[in-house]
Amino acid sequence: MIDRSIFFQLLLFLISSLPGLCQEPLSRSFDTKFNGNSFKLQSILLDHQGNLICGTGRGLMKFNGIEFQEAFENDSGSNHEIQSLYKGHNSRIWVGYKNGRIGFIQDSKFSWLKQDIPFPTSPVTSFAEDSLTGRLFYSTLGEGIFYVYKGIVHKINDKNDLSDNYCYKILLLPDHRLCVATDQGINFIKFNGNTFSVTKLNSEHGLPDNIVRNMMLDKQNNLLISLQDKGFCVMNPLEEKSKIVFHSIHWKYGQVNTTIPVGEEIWVGTENSGVIRLEYNEKKNTYDELPSGIKNNAVKSMLSDPEGHVWIAGGNQLIRSSGNRWTKLQDASGNIFPYVHRILVDHAGNIWFSPDQQLYCARKRNNGTYEFKKYHVTKPEALTDIVTLVEDEQNNIWIGTLGEGIFVMDTKREKIYKPGKHPFIQSGNVMSIEELGDEILVGGFGGIHDFKKTYDKKSGNYILDEIENEILKPLKNIYVYSIHTNKKQETWIGTDESGLIRYSGNKLRYFTLADGLPSMTVQSITSDSNGNIWLATQGGGISFFDGNKFENISIADGLSDLSPVSISIDRNNHVVIVNSNGIDLLDPVSKTFQYYSAESGLGEINPDLNSISKSPDGAIWFGTERGIFNFSPAATLSWHQPRAEITSVLLFLEPLGQSGKMKFSYDQNNITFNFNAPWYSDPNRLTYSYQLDGFSQKWQGTRDHSINYPKLPPGKYTFRVRASLNDNYSPSSESSFEFEIKAPFWQSIWFRLLISLCILLIIGLIMRRREFRLRTAEKTEKEKIEFKFETLRNQVNPHFLFNSFNTLITVIENDPKLAIEYVENLSQFFRSIVSYKDVEVISLEEEIGLLENYIFIQSKRYGNSLSFLNKTKDRFDDKAFIPPLTLQLLAENALKHNAVSHESPLIIELFIKDDYLVMRNNINPKYHHEESTGIGLQNIKNRYKILSDKSVKIVEDREYFSVSVPILTND
Numbered sequence: 001m002i003d004r005s006i007f008f009q010l011l012l013f014l015i016s017s018l019p020g021l022c023q024e025p026l027s028r029s030f031d032t033k034f035n036g037n038s039f040k041l042q043s044i045l046l047d048h049q050g051n052l053i054c055g056t057g058r059g060l061m062k063f064n065g066i067e068f069q070e071a072f073e074n075d076s077g078s079n080h081e082i083q084s085l086y087k088g089h090n091s092r093i094w095v096g097y098k099n100g101r102i103g104f105i106q107d108s109k110f111s112w113l114k115q116d117i118p119f120p121t122s123p124v125t126s127f128a129e130d131s132l133t134g135r136l137f138y139s140t141l142g143e144g145i146f147y148v149y150k151g152i153v154h155k156i157n158d159k160n161d162l163s164d165n166y167c168y169k170i171l172l173l174p175d176h177r178l179c180v181a182t183d184q185g186i187n188f189i190k191f192n193g194n195t196f197s198v199t200k201l202n203s204e205h206g207l208p209d210n211i212v213r214n215m216m217l218d219k220q221n222n223l224l225i226s227l228q229d230k231g232f233c234v235m236n237p238l239e240e241k242s243k244i245v246f247h248s249i250h251w252k253y254g255q256v257n258t259t260i261p262v263g264e265e266i267w268v269g270t271e272n273s274g275v276i277r278l279e280y281n282e283k284k285n286t287y288d289e290l291p292s293g294i295k296n297n298a299v300k301s302m303l304s305d306p307e308g309h310v311w312i313a314g315g316n317q318l319i320r321s322s323g324n325r326w327t328k329l330q331d332a333s334g335n336i337f338p339y340v341h342r343i344l345v346d347h348a349g350n351i352w353f354s355p356d357q358q359l360y361c362a363r364k365r366n367n368g369t370y371e372f373k374k375y376h377v378t379k380p381e382a383l384t385d386i387v388t389l390v391e392d393e394q395n396n397i398w399i400g401t402l403g404e405g406i407f408v409m410d411t412k413r414e415k416i417y418k419p420g421k422h423p424f425i426q427s428g429n430v431m432s433i434e435e436l437g438d439e440i441l442v443g444g445f446g447g448i449h450d451f452k453k454t455y456d457k458k459s460g461n462y463i464l465d466e467i468e469n470e471i472l473k474p475l476k477n478i479y480v481y482s483i484h485t486n487k488k489q490e491t492w493i494g495t496d497e498s499g500l501i502r503y504s505g506n507k508l509r510y511f512t513l514a515d516g517l518p519s520m521t522v523q524s525i526t527s528d529s530n531g532n533i534w535l536a537t538q539g540g541g542i543s544f545f546d547g548n549k550f551e552n553i554s555i556a557d558g559l560s561d562l563s564p565v566s567i568s569i570d571r572n573n574h575v576v577i578v579n580s581n582g583i584d585l586l587d588p589v590s591k592t593f594q595y596y597s598a599e600s601g602l603g604e605i606n607p608d609l610n611s612i613s614k615s616p617d618g619a620i621w622f623g624t625e626r627g628i629f630n631f632s633p634a635a636t637l638s639w640h641q642p643r644a645e646i647t648s649v650l651l652f653l654e655p656l657g658q659s660g661k662m663k664f665s666y667d668q669n670n671i672t673f674n675f676n677a678p679w680y681s682d683p684n685r686l687t688y689s690y691q692l693d694g695f696s697q698k699w700q701g702t703r704d705h706s707i708n709y710p711k712l713p714p715g716k717y718t719f720r721v722r723a724s725l726n727d728n729y730s731p732s733s734e735s736s737f738e739f740e741i742k743a744p745f746w747q748s749i750w751f752r753l754l755i756s757l758c759i760l761l762i763i764g765l766i767m768r769r770r771e772f773r774l775r776t777a778e779k780t781e782k783e784k785i786e787f788k789f790e791t792l793r794n795q796v797n798p799h800f801l802f803n804s805f806n807t808l809i810t811v812i813e814n815d816p817k818l819a820i821e822y823v824e825n826l827s828q829f830f831r832s833i834v835s836y837k838d839v840e841v842i843s844l845e846e847e848i849g850l851l852e853n854y855i856f857i858q859s860k861r862y863g864n865s866l867s868f869l870n871k872t873k874d875r876f877d878d879k880a881f882i883p884p885l886t887l888q889l890l891a892e893n894a895l896k897h898n899a900v901s902h903e904s905p906l907i908i909e910l911f912i913k914d915d916y917l918v919m920r921n922n923i924n925p926k927y928h929h930e931e932s933t934g935i936g937l938q939n940i941k942n943r944y945k946i947l948s949d950k951s952v953k954i955v956e957d958r959e960y961f962s963v964s965v966p967i968l969t970n971d
Contacts, residue, residue, distance in 0.1 A: 096123070446476070487529075666744040
């Protein structure tokens with residue numbers, strides 16, 4: 001095992017032999033792989049929700065900060081090599097392919113563009129949209145420019161004044177001119193309705209290189225132009241005479257593919273030399289080159305995100321860089337200064353730091369790099385840890401050590417000396433030094449000491465003499481970690497197990513747990529622009545004191561570590577909190593955090609207490625076990641927090657649009673919500689909280705990006721989702737989706753009312769039908785009784801008996817044997833009447849037998865004047881039925897209403913026609929017509945209405961009167 005001191009000396013030797021130090025951004029590289037297969041990156045952009053969309057050799061991919069995901073099934077494939085991406089209006093993303101095809105993404109759906117002319121066969125290199133005129137432009141590598149205007153596709157190429165058909169980039173200027181980068185310079189196209197004019201800019205007009213690979217507009221509307229061989233240049237295209245205002249004259253990095261501004265810097269992406277990082281030097285009116293940490297890469301596309309990252313795409317790598325927001329101090333080979341115990345940035349921006357018992361100063365050169373120098377504070381054989389560095393008003397550096405007291409570095413003479421002979425100055429453990437006018441307060445493991453600072457003209461040194469301060473005397477026996485004076489001229493003292501002490505107006509005020517202090521050990525103190533105090537405590541998190549009360553912030557509020565070691569305020573008034581595993585950044589207004597840890601390159605930094613310093617430009621420097629880091633947020637950078645967005649809504653796993661409030665039928669109740677909150681600084685920190693109003697009133701947490709509701713009942717719903725980095729959702733914004741699942745029609749109020757009405761109607765109908773049936777049955781029974789009575793009355797009336805007995809007397813006198821037969825038939829006839837009186841139907845055979853008895857009786861009276869022709873023999877079977885006495889009643893009716901004599905014989909016929917039994921008689925009108933009651937025929941009709949769905953037919957003409965009754969069957 002190599003001794004750490006030997007390793008450190010070797011490292012310092014290597015660093016000292018190199019040109020100097022520089023600030024290099026932190027970066028992380030991601031291999032472009034999906035399902036184990038590599039792919040190449042051509043273009044990247046952030047969609048309207050902040051998702052990173054990648055145009056690759058196998059279609060569209062999404063990157064969530066951890067892995068690549070296939071974006072759309074109908075786009076992926078080996079023949080879908082993407083050339084360009086463009087974020088257009090109305091949240092639409094245009095996709096240009098190498099084979100000339102064009103697609104677009106709208107509402108999380110991918111579609112292919114359709115147009116009335118063939119698509120180009122050359123690669124589609126870029127797009128532009130003019131929202132004012134509605135024109136959509138796209139450029140090609142070999143076929144010029146196409147644009148769609150009022151539904152018609154037009155072409156612009158070398159045949160109508162375009163300088164070259166090889167177009168690499170188009171963009172729309174604020175004055176609505178189209179700017180085109182070609183192989184023959186830049187073209188400016190101005191439209192006037194359906195016509196246009198072209199103005200050209202090439203090497204004859206001062207353009208350094210005719211082959212223009214790319215262009216972009218910065219925030220000041222300057223055009224950053226990427227060139228084939230001559231680097232890049234800058235021009236203002238909106239001036240009346242556009243001219244080049246800057247050009248990288250001595251360019252040595254080959255073809256430039258893309259250029260973007262990053263804060264005050266310009267980052268240049270090259271074909272073979274990675275990223276060249278340039279910082280504007282106002283004195284020399286040029287750009288100084290700074291290291292980017294990205295070398296030997298083919299850079300195809302770059303962009304910056306709201307979190308301050310710069311994304312670099314090209315080949316088989318996607319690189320996330322911290323930009324100029326986070327940098328580390330290192331040499332050209334990447335060597336760093338490890339184990340830095342204390343750091344100070346002086347008034348001139350020089351960096352003083354103490355790596356492992358040494359003192360160094362890194363002075364910034366004009367070109368942005370640093371040269372450094374080592375200073376011997378103690379003798380090599382008596383090295384000690386330097387734990388305090390403070391600059392006084394005379395720009396001297398005061399040095400506090402563990403066990404070797406205090407030293408002063410005269411920066412003008414570059415001389416280090418002891419400022420006095422006091423035991424604490426000679427051998428004290430000094431943790432903090434604070435200048436108060438001509439006094440110096442020194443705190444450490446020996447308590448607080450108050451010294452008078454005087455200048456010794458003879459030696460040129462400052463001498464410290466202890467003041468007998470009775471007010472501070474009680475603080476002699478405590479451990480002091482930090483001393484800080486705010487703008488209110490209050491001096492605050494952080495102690496070990498003795499709480500927080502305020503020294504103001506010659507008074508001491510002690511703050512303890514009883515006052516709301518979260519811990520009795522205060523390790524670091526700072527103040528904001530309003531003079532409010534911020535504390536980093538051991539085991540109690542951080543605390544804010546506004547002069548009246550403490551407001552404590554702990555893990556539950558989002559803090560990463562309850563024992564931060566340093567605290568400071570950046571140029572945006574954000575609180576910078578340092579812990580062993582990274583940095584927490586707190587916005588004191590919204591009480592929200594941003595985190596920088598292992599994912600950002602700051603994991604396990606293990607800093608010492610108060611190894612933090614704020615530079616004159618507001619940047620924060622950290623000394624850590626893993627070297628020196630710089631946090632330099634842009635002064636205009638807005639505070640960014642992850643915002644959850646609903647990326648898609650699926651109905652039975654089929655995507656839906658997301659516009660407006662949606663309504664579904666009752667069986668459309670399987671709904672899936674996909675959501676995302678892009679956060680690339682540390683995507684593994686993200687958690688989500690979701691709630692479905694109308695289904696549950698409880699918020700639920702998840703790390704998933706999708707929630708499914710399989711069987712939602714009818715109702716009105718609002719799905720809400722929010723994101724957080726620390727499970728504290730109170731300040732988080734929500735994304736919502738309203739929808740309604742309609743109840744089935746049978747559950748609707750109108751249907752229930754209709755059903756209720758129908759039920760009441762049915763009940764009423766049933767009751768009315770029952771009442772009708774009862775009345776019908778009663779009527780039928782009455783008619784049956786009347787029918788039987790009529791039959792009996794007709795058959796037993798005096799005329800019938802008188803005629804029958806007269807006939808019998810005559811027959812007895814003339815033919816006794818026939819008389820016997822006559823009596824038998826008469827008896828049988830009356831017996832049948834009695835036996836059939838309670839029967840609904842009898843067989844047709846029985847009914848015809850009864851009729852024949854009746855005809856036999858009547859024929860003895862009328863002789864040959866009455867004839868009966870039975871034509872039904874063998875025409876029916878035993879399944880034929882008829883109501884009893886029906887035919888007898890019809891025969892009686894024929895005899896009653898017709899004359900029967902030798903001159904006018906009555907012929908009664910019985911035959912079957914279709915399913916009817918027909919009784920027909922010839923018409924012999926009587927001289928004296930008998931009135932008919934109609935009861936007999938009506939009773940027959942009514943009985944058949946009950947027994948059959950067929951009706952009785954009665955036909956009367958000049959010759960015949962016929963009655964047809966349906967033949968009943970078992971069916």
